[in-house]
Amino acid sequence: MATIDELRKVRMEKLEALKKLGVNPYPSTVRRSHTVKQALTMDGKDVTVAGRVMGIRGHGKIFFLDLADETGRMQTVVKADACVPTAYQVVELLDISDFVSVTGAVGKTQAGEISVFATDLQMLTKTLLPLPDQWHGFKDVEERFRKRYLDMILNPEVRTRFVVRSRIVDAIRDFLTDRGFLEVETPTLQPVYGGGLAKPFVTHHNELETDLYLRISDEMYLKRLIVGGLEKVFEITKVFRNEGVDSDHNPEFTMFEAQIAYQDYTYGMDIIEEIIEYVARQALGKSTFEYQGVVMDVKCPWPRLRMVEAISRYTGVDTLDWKTVEEAKEAIQHMDGIPEEKFTELKKMLSIGECIAFVFEEAVEAKLIQPTIVYDYPIETSPLAKKCDDPRFTQRFEMFAFGSELGNNYTELNDPVDLRKRFIEEKKREKAGVEEVHQTDDDYLEAIEHGFPPTCGIAIGVDRLVMLLTNAKSIKEVVPFPTLRPEK
Numbered sequence: 001m002a003t004i005d006e007l008r009k010v011r012m013e014k015l016e017a018l019k020k021l022g023v024n025p026y027p028s029t030v031r032r033s034h035t036v037k038q039a040l041t042m043d044g045k046d047v048t049v050a051g052r053v054m055g056i057r058g059h060g061k062i063f064f065l066d067l068a069d070e071t072g073r074m075q076t077v078v079k080a081d082a083c084v085p086t087a088y089q090v091v092e093l094l095d096i097s098d099f100v101s102v103t104g105a106v107g108k109t110q111a112g113e114i115s116v117f118a119t120d121l122q123m124l125t126k127t128l129l130p131l132p133d134q135w136h137g138f139k140d141v142e143e144r145f146r147k148r149y150l151d152m153i154l155n156p157e158v159r160t161r162f163v164v165r166s167r168i169v170d171a172i173r174d175f176l177t178d179r180g181f182l183e184v185e186t187p188t189l190q191p192v193y194g195g196g197l198a199k200p201f202v203t204h205h206n207e208l209e210t211d212l213y214l215r216i217s218d219e220m221y222l223k224r225l226i227v228g229g230l231e232k233v234f235e236i237t238k239v240f241r242n243e244g245v246d247s248d249h250n251p252e253f254t255m256f257e258a259q260i261a262y263q264d265y266t267y268g269m270d271i272i273e274e275i276i277e278y279v280a281r282q283a284l285g286k287s288t289f290e291y292q293g294v295v296m297d298v299k300c301p302w303p304r305l306r307m308v309e310a311i312s313r314y315t316g317v318d319t320l321d322w323k324t325v326e327e328a329k330e331a332i333q334h335m336d337g338i339p340e341e342k343f344t345e346l347k348k349m350l351s352i353g354e355c356i357a358f359v360f361e362e363a364v365e366a367k368l369i370q371p372t373i374v375y376d377y378p379i380e381t382s383p384l385a386k387k388c389d390d391p392r393f394t395q396r397f398e399m400f401a402f403g404s405e406l407g408n409n410y411t412e413l414n415d416p417v418d419l420r421k422r423f424i425e426e427k428k429r430e431k432a433g434v435e436e437v438h439q440t441d442d443d444y445l446e447a448i449e450h451g452f453p454p455t456c457g458i459a460i461g462v463d464r465l466v467m468l469l470t471n472a473k474s475i476k477e478v479v480p481f482p483t484l485r486p487e488k
Helices: 004-020 084-089 141-146 146-154 156-177 217-228 265-284 308-317 325-333 341-347 352-367 415-432 442-449 463-471
Strands: 048-059 061-070 074-079 099-108 113-125 203-206 209-215 232-240 250-259 288-291 294-296 302-308 374-379 393-399 404-411 455-461
Touching: 048 074, 048 113, 061 099, 074 084, 074 325, 084 113, 084 203, 141 146, 146 156, 146 302, 146 374, 156 232, 156 250, 203 341, 217 232, 217 250, 217 442, 217 455, 250 463, 265 374, 265 393, 265 404, 265 455, 265 463, 302 308, 308 374, 308 404, 325 341, 325 352, 341 352, 352 374, 404 463, 455 463
Parallel strands: 074 113, 302 374
Antiparallel strands: 048 061, 048 099, 061 074, 099 113, 203 209, 232 250, 250 455, 288 294, 374 393, 393 404, 404 455
16 A cells, blocks of 8 residues: 555645646636536536535546535546547546536436536646545544544545534524624633633733733623623633543633623523523424433523532432532542542531532532523522522523533623622632632622623523534534643
8 A cells, every 4th residue: 555655646746747738726816607516406407516526536537526615515527529638638537535627517427316427627736645545544533623624525424414513603693683782792812710610711912921820711801891881792712721631621612601780590590491491492403302312402491400409319418418518528428429539629618618619529410411490509609609598609690401411591790799798708619629619700790889780691602502413412512723741
């Protein structure tokens, strides 16, 4: 079998041969009148189609080329006595993966296949490297992600998934703008990171002589816009979190977030369900679909459980009976299904609320298969959310599907005095060894002291929603260029 270098050398020789024929192998102007999809419906008419050569058959006086563009794949028939001489000379120098434009009449071959019968052919791009399946295959998953462009060429379902992703983002945007929401932009570089619990990426601005952080959320700036008088704002943007990489996490990911004045989290639950059902219907044409062998349904309304109810249902433990942190930790260490190595995190916890959230994450989340909303989270893990009537809990909810969280939402805490106290508690947690805590944002505190109306904040992790709707097991399958460990 020829090596890559040998195959490239042959293609370089063909490139030089094209130039000697007076053929520009990389022209700027392309002849194209129709897409492949259109041409397939135009029996008896003249067309010019363009695309990548995915198959070459024949020799002597006739060649069959399989031509692929974004819309489909079509056979073209090139006969020596039917096309201009230069065109046939070009065909003899073609390789699979080259780009060409073919002009001719659409008709059927003797085998009945709709084809373009060429009268002329334009060389568009001479490729110097063969597609992977010609020399070693393309089965290594890491290699697929690293060379996504080849993955898309060889696996049409990958390209289809990215098309669906685009429809999903468009559907979110259309749903909101049709209801009077204003799309806005907020800073990527922030002097204080906030709006989530995560480690940031740090950079330095030379002119300003200051460290800045790539945003872990856009939430804090969206809320400043509500203070400024806007009432319904949203952003679909990249956020960055310097944390582990796994099937659900990529350091750079896409987040949708909105802030709605004069609403609370019950409204947020309703509109989140409506958005996701609408998106599914726009992207897939229905609210039901299969994910990893399980039939899912995002049709409204979804089941809703308070966090303590969810824990009780799936573990049999009533966390409201816990009176002290010590009692909570002792009970947790005797629960089934929680890995022992997780108890290291448990030791750092200072409150019953943190213990309740820990149990939910470790013993319940993975069991939430059908779309479900879980609400009323402990105050200790929800520093930006307004309190419930029971002050131990907040008006916060998250939605889950197939054991994965799809977004974090809450009635915003608009009491600046209470929020300052929460920031102080976050500092205590940080000193106790908790790595991911909310930073004190004095500028934001000043902003809401000017008056922040009752507001609901909602969010959806776009990549995870795309995973769900396209049956992707890993976030790397729905991010065109995921973050990967550098090659050695």
